[in-house]
Amino acid sequence: MTVAPHRDEPPGEAAARPGAGGGAAPRGTAFPAAARRLRTKVLPAIIGNLAMTIIGVIFLLPLAWLILAAFNPHASPGVVTPRFSLANFTQALQSGASGAIMNSLYLAGVSTVIATVVSTLAGYVLSRHYVPLKGAALVVIIFLTGLPVTLLLIPIYQIFVSIGWLDSPFYTSLVLAATSVPFAIWLLKNFIDQVPREFEEAAAIEGSGQFRVLLTVVVPLIMPGVLVSAILTFINSWGAFLIPLVLDANPSDTPGAVGIYQFMSANGQVQFGPLAAYGILFSLPVIILYLISSRWLSGGFSFAGGIKG
Amino acid sequence: MTAAQEIGAGGRARWRRADADKVKISTIGWLLPAAALLIGLFLVPVGYAVYLGFTNIELLGPLAQDYSFTGLANVSRMAHDPVFWSSVKLTLIFVVGSGIVAQTVLGLALALLGQRAHVMVRASVGSIVVLAWVLPEICVAFIWYSFSQAGGMLGELIGRTSSDFLSTAPLLIVCLANAWRGTAFSMLVLSAGLRNVPQEADEAAQLEGASYWTRLFRVTLPIIRPTLMINMLLITLGTISDFTLVFAMTQGGPGNETAILPVYMYIEAFQFNALGYGTTIALALMIIGAILSIVYIRQLRPELRRGR
Incomplete structure (x- = not known):
């Protein structure tokens, strides 16, 4: 779904590369600038992405139940194993x-x-x-x-x-x-x-x-x-x-x-x-x-x- | 509001145009269908509701035809009706808790996180949240009804499989369902608001060494305050008259524990036959909504004045 607009990328661009920044972590102490970057840019970016993902997963749970239950012939209100059947x-x-x-x-x-x-x-x-x-x-x-x-x-x-x-x-x-x-x-x-x-x-x-x-x-x-x-x-x-x-x-x-x-x-x-x-x-x-x-x-x-x- | 401004500024100027100042036949003809719908199905019913609210009309039986004006009888019945007052309290908890607080806080959190999150994270989480909002209300009611059943997914997740949350914590579940459904709207509105915040303001504060939280509370939020207020007003008006979600999940039960005003109105009018009393409740609901709107609009007045 195209919900989030793709226009406004710049603000988080630099910070949103957790992988790249994370690699610099061990050397952080030797390079004060890199350590500061880790603290002010990389860490907040990781936490931010993580927090958003967690909220997303929580929002997904009820939807996931709906989809799993709809395709499972033995659906219950609880967690059901993924099955694919159109019987329902x-x-x-x-x-x-x-x-x-x-x-x-x-x-x-x-x-x-x-x-x-x-x-x-x-x-x-x-x-x-x-x-x-x-x-x-x-x-x-x-x-x-x-x-x-x-x-x-x-x-x-x-x-x-x-x-x-x-x-x-x-x-x-x-x-x-x-x-x-x-x-x-x-x-x-x-x-x-x-x-x-x-x-x-x-x-x-x-x-x-x-x-x-x-x-x-x-x-x-x-x-x-x-x-x-x-x-x-x-x-x-x-x-x-x-x-x-x-x-x-x-x-x-x-x-x-x-x-x-x-x-x-x-x-x-x-x-x-x-x-x-x-x-x-x-x-x-x-x-x-x-x-x-x-x-x-x-x-x-x-x-x-x-x-x- | 924006529209009110427009009427004040744009409408008058346009009246002075040379081609105007005479009512044409087409004006009447083209307005007629809309006017008929709005007068017939809005204005007349509202006026009629004000009358019916002061009568003893019932859905069935002799009083369905031969009802009469009973003055303030319904109002005094309402004043002494403990269920009505608990319903007012429930409505306020529902509107403030699941509407204003939960949806605004979650929507703002998602909008702020989305600003800095990776495109993939933002797009996928955004889609999930919006999907919950796009689903028909009755489907949301059914999903949360099943989700919170005894043996349901919610119980399995928090390790209490045996409890039926719609009987042990009905108001909480109803509020969660409403917050789940409504957060997307706040997220979309507040994201749009954040996009209009000039970057210079934030950068200037950053240069002076302000932390992220200081910048958020001292710079960003004050700038988007009008957007926040309008968002809260729209959430309030949408939540206060919400019927489908709560009624389909609980029918107001168990024991009126989730009978918010629209549900209580329906129960009185269409299940207990008391159409007149039900209308009185609906009028009370409208008055509460009007009071809340006035409070919001008064809060917005400084911004409106500056906008002129």
Whole structure:
């Protein structure tokens, strides 16, 4: 996975060659400079690399269990010997994982399309058009991004009961889309703000309608933003648990997240192997999407630095 | 925050442009779908929640239809509900312990170590930590549920195979799982913050003979303080409303020992039928989140002012 950027190598470069420095150790006393180098550069580098490796190994343990258990037909919660068998995967697929994953695909796909289209239109208008009370509207949108879903759930459930929208995958995905829209609007508006207006003006002079301009001029220019927004919405809806659990009780609409929970909390023996396989199958799409988007996402994490103005 | 600044500075200037100051039909038409979603599924529900929180509505039975406004009855019930207060305490432990402290400290440690570590170490450890963050929350819940079982890997590792840690130390396990899942976010944000620290500052301190720790606490951390604060604010808001991880691992149990506010809200509303009371709990949760946000933003005010 390309997480750590490869750009900023220089700071630790010299210190990060434990092998080279370690060789100089025995002669350290004869050469005071080498001894100091050992103390101030080489030793901290070894300790630093070691500390990071230890943290990494600790983080790896639960993941290692998941992978070992998924491929071992006699998986238990304990340490299992590495085996390679796909029995757990076939069993997981037979017990309904494939249907549940298709349901997740529906929920995540529909909500991603709705949220992305709606937010692109709104982000464009909020970036370019005159909108009365625009400042206030943007503040409200930012406030909404921080609102807990748990607060919305009971009133939405109540509203859905009264208008008969419960137990419908489509309306459930509408709620999932809505939970992503505030952030998506904010993200896309910021992207559109950076596109020079001259492009659109040129297209408008050539007689293109506004929608055409948006679709053929603006959207291609902000494609990374559209993709990031779509991928984040998809990941969010894919993992959604509470909203489908409450709004759609129809067993045939159960998405993957709720399916895993039902397996976990089912009475009797938990089948760790098939469940681990199910977990891996369910996680794969999100991991792949993350890998695809990490290139564009990496820039997003410096947002907090922007505050320095 | 950055966005708030933008609205203040950029928004106003743009209003004065010549092509503007008239609401076009397309403006309304293009805003309509987003407005409908946000009003219908955010603003109306929030307003409705404020009303429902003061009623005796229930999930099933006669009170599902013929509920009525009961004034402060739910609030006084909440004030006298020991489970609610223990839930507030659990929520704060969960947010502060597994969110603010563990994720920030671990994320900062990884970001700092990553600066000087070998590329291979940094890339592989970084990938492992990020993988834990990318996994769907329900999978994290299942992994830690199995990991801490009686006879599970955790028990084998620390030599106590027979204990089921989800009954002996449920809050600790839930906190560990949340820290495991969330550290990557802090690591990524703080790495980005560290990259923006000018090297000259650190080099100047080094020339004056300052040790690594002195430089860290006197130079680097003060420079990335705004990033640290925003990171903590985002972690707080994310952790305080977290439901899936804890609910899937423990359902709030054993005996409400892990019933943080979102889980307690769900239990009251959807398992004990008390939709009205559940909404009151959700409102209390929102108020706690708002208070914490205000505290953070007040802390950030000097930086915001300087940024202008």
